[in-house]
Amino acid sequence: MEHYYRELVSFLCARLGSRQAAEDVAHDAYLRVLERTEGEQIEHPRAFLYRTALNLVVDRHRRHQVRQCEPLEVLDSDDRWQVPGLSHELQLDRRLNLMQRALDELPPACRESFLLRKIEGMSHPQIAQALGISRSLVEKHIVNAMKHCRIRMRQWES
Template sequence: MVTDEKSPLLHMLTLHYADLVRHLTRKLGSAASARDVVQDTYLRLQHLPAETPVHSPRAYIFRVANNIAVDHLRSEASRARYFTSALAPDQALDEPPADSVIDYRQRLEILEKAVAELPDRCREVFLMHKFDGLSHMEIAGELGISRSMVEKHIMKALSHCRDRMADLLD
């Protein structure tokens, strides 16, 4: 169903377009790839019903975009495996070694699982702070909880993630 009005999520995406592109450019290392991921995010959000309940629209949009970015990185790594075999043995690449890319992606998957295991409110606070860059006071105001509770949620989330990734950390 196509309507003339944008859904609230699409409206939020257009408001935070520049922030999202900057975030994804840091993650992907390419502004062009970041813009592609934002376009894919727009297309994915376009298929959601306008009345889809989302507690934190900006965090939700960033999460969708991050998931698409991870898929993009996986796709690029897969393509790189096939194309690098055709390169001359002494030809230098501008990319990190494939084993490093795979290692970092595996670490990212473990971290994503750890974040998904958090209680809903704790995960929401953590994502708002780490991915949206909101301060403790901004989160407290938006969620109607105390600053102290925000700090407790963030500390709990960090501790949980550290425990899950203990084997990977030096």
């Protein structure tokens, strides 16, 4: 299914108007497909992947629409904007430590690709050039890192 990646990103880029947003949606789509279909054979993998990606685009659009419609007064009463309590901070700190543990388990190039993308916001070609690897390998590293971290976080939090 990895060979559909570039095609999917181009398809999404035309709809979202941003390569970065398209790559993010494509990563999320791959993760969802991989999580849902572990061990299962998909009859039409390309169609399944595209349908998943389009659903994510619709979800993204809906979230954006809701954000635009909220009046500013909502921010005053919304708990998300208040100073978090100590237990909430401890939970976030614990999750951050677990994420760091999961990232530490990854091979260096995989971890670095993921961090350059998610923390530094670098594009796939920029990461490929910085690490001296192919763009295709960068894409695989990022998808594998996301899948690994999600699996490990679920294991440790349950």
